[in-house]
Each structure stands twice: as structure tokens, then as C-alpha cells.
Amino acid sequence: MKKWFLAPLAGFAVLLATSALQATPLSPGGNVAPSAESALPTGSYAFAPVTLAITGINALGQTRFTGTLTFAVYRESATGFLDFLYQYHNNGMSRDPIEHVSSTDFAGNFTDVTHITTTAPSGFVLGTAIPPSATRSPDGGVVSFDFATPNSIGQNRTSEVLVIQTHATDFVMGTSSIIDGAVATVITRAPRNGPEPATLTLFGGGLLGLAGLFGRRWLKRAPVVA
Numbered sequence: 001m002k003k004w005f006l007a008p009l010a011g012f013a014v015l016l017a018t019s020a021l022q023a024t025p026l027s028p029g030g031n032v033a034p035s036a037e038s039a040l041p042t043g044s045y046a047f048a049p050v051t052l053a054i055t056g057i058n059a060l061g062q063t064r065f066t067g068t069l070t071f072a073v074y075r076e077s078a079t080g081f082l083d084f085l086y087q088y089h090n091n092g093m094s095r096d097p098i099e100h101v102s103s104t105d106f107a108g109n110f111t112d113v114t115h116i117t118t119t120a121p122s123g124f125v126l127g128t129a130i131p132p133s134a135t136r137s138p139d140g141g142v143v144s145f146d147f148a149t150p151n152s153i154g155q156n157r158t159s160e161v162l163v164i165q166t167h168a169t170d171f172v173m174g175t176s177s178i179i180d181g182a183v184a185t186v187i188t189r190a191p192r193n194g195p196e197p198a199t200l201t202l203f204g205g206g207l208l209g210l211a212g213l214f215g216r217r218w219l220k221r222a223p224v225v226a
Helices: 003-021 197-221
Strands: 035-037 043-057 063-076 082-090 100-104 111-116 133-136 143-146 161-166 171-179 183-191
Touching (some): 043 171, 043 183, 063 171, 082 183
Parallel strands (some): 035 111
Antiparallel strands (some): 063 082, 100 171, 111 161, 171 183
């Protein structure tokens, strides 16, 4: 079989294997408990950590919370795939505890969710607020780490490093929102949209089918060795 045909088939096999080995899968419309990981896999930053000031002001002009959001994009060495990292710190003067840290746009990408418990990546700190659940919108675009009471990010508390693992290899502008009593939205980063998971599955199945077809034809034409 020609090498040009084997290349995409091998790439699809790597994608399947890697997706199966990573953290808790989160499908569009899903709700899961993110896995706890001691540290990130080996890799390096594709976009170094940036810390932004956050102010949540409601429709009445009231400041409900203030804090900081640190985010970064991390490339895993083994696969080249991108992980999107977030960490929120809620200031001591905040009136509201935070229950949602959500980000866009993850449509068209596989997403796995986890939080880092032991070794904080460079530019982040070890937080104490653990997200009991994570949700994804039905269209797949919004991924939210949810800190329902009594697990909310209260005054002077910091979330653990929140990680959204993807199969993307490039990134673009995205947004992140801190939500509770008000909504504060800032520009962060998001994966460049790839083919939908269902499309990838059909494509991979087609490749496997073609591989079987070409393999049978090759066997029919191959000379018989006594």
C-alpha cells in the first residue's frame, strides 16, 4: 500500500488512541466530573500564561466580584495536541462566590476535562477550589467548569488549574466568562475549529474500509510463493 494512504490512517489511529488515554471525555451536551491529575503531561507552552483583571458588574451597575483569570495554551510533546489552561482567583472584597468558569469556542473539537492537583504548571499556583462538574453546550462551543455551592470559589480562594484537552494543533482568539451575580467576559484563546467528531469517525471508517478493499485486491494480485 502506498505511503500517502497509510499516513492519514495512521494519524487517525493516533487520534483515537490519544483520546482514549486522556482525561474525562466531555461530549456536546454532556455533564461530567473532571478527572484529577497530578500534573500536565510533558510539553511546553504554545501561548505563555497571561493574567487578566476581572470585574463582574451587573445590570444595576453593582460590582459583584473582582479577581484575576490566568490562562495559557499548552502543547503536549507526545501528540502535538493543545491543552487550554485556566485558573481564577476571587478577591477578598468580592460580594459573590464564583460558580462557573466557562470558555468558547470548542465546537468541532474533541474535549477532555481535568484539574491539576499536585504540581502547578509554570505561571500558575496550586489552587484549592475543585470543580465537581463540567458541562458542554449542545452545539459543543461552550465548556464550563462548575463550582456549585458549597464548592464555589469564595473570597480569597483560587481554583485549581482547569484544563480542557483537545485534538487541535492551532489556536485562535476565544473568550472566557466568570459567572455569578454578574458576568465578566474577557478575551482568551480557543482551538482552531477542526472537523466534527462524527465526521472524523466516518472518515476513519471510510479509510479502514478502503484499506481492507485495497488489501484484498493486493492479495489477489500477489504471486503465490511455494
